[in-house]
Amino acid sequence: MGAVGRSHVGVLAKVRDPMADSKTILVLGGGVGGVATARALRKRLPRQHRVVLIDRERDHVVAPSLLWLMVGKRTAGAISRPLARLARKGIDVRLQAMNALPTTSSSRWAPIGPRN
Ligand SMILES: Cc1cc2nc3c(=O)[nH]c(=O)nc-3n(C[C@H](O)[C@H](O)[C@H](O)COP(=O)(O)OP(=O)(O)OC[C@H]3O[C@@H](n4cnc5c(N)ncnc54)[C@H](O)[C@@H]3O)c2cc1C
Numbered sequence: 001m002g003a004v005g006r007s008h009v010g011v012l013a014k015v016r017d018p019m020a021d022s023k024t025i026l027v028l029g030g031g032v033g034g035v036a037t038a039r040a041l042r043k044r045l046p047r048q049h050r051v052v053l054i055d056r057e058r059d060h061v062v063a064p065s066l067l068w069l070m071v072g073k074r075t076a077g078a079i080s081r082p083l084a085r086l087a088r089k090g091i092d093v094r095l096q097a098m099n100a101l102p103t104t105s106s107s108r109w110a111p112i113g114p115r116n
Helices: 003-014 032-044 063-070 083-089
Strands: 024-028 050-055 059-061 080-082 092-095
Touching: 024 032, 032 050, 032 083, 050 083, 059 063, 080 083, 083 092
Parallel strands: 024 050, 050 092
Antiparallel strands: 059 080
């Protein structure tokens, strides 16, 4: 390698790959808690990190409005929204039932919440 090639190698070595520190955060459940959490994380985390929300249902339903649905004051469409819309906010939505979480020897789980 000539002198020019060596100097390029030196410059490249100093450039830090932002994806090397990339993390994926799973939000389990797309209810009001999950949607609020995913949106708050997406707002606060740099874009190199992925926020993935998993739910077995396609739509987010506003549970308190079920009372209005029951008495005919709302339609089903008026109290629900497709979770897929969160993709516009940069949240990766997966339609999947969580009966078990996939783990690999390289996975590191950092559970959070009141049960810790
Ligand atoms: C009729 C009614 C009226 C209410 N009124 C009020 C009120 O006035 N004020 C108030 O503060 N609260 C009210 N609540 C309670 C409020 O709706 C709940 O506290 C709130 O929805 C809980 O939010 P969450 O995100 O924790 O759970 P949920 O909204 O229950 O969301 C859980 C999500 O996880 C998903 N999920 C669950 N298990 C799995 C699985 N195995 N795999 C994949 N996905 C899964 C579900 O599909 C769901 O989307 C009311 C509830 C009802 C039913």
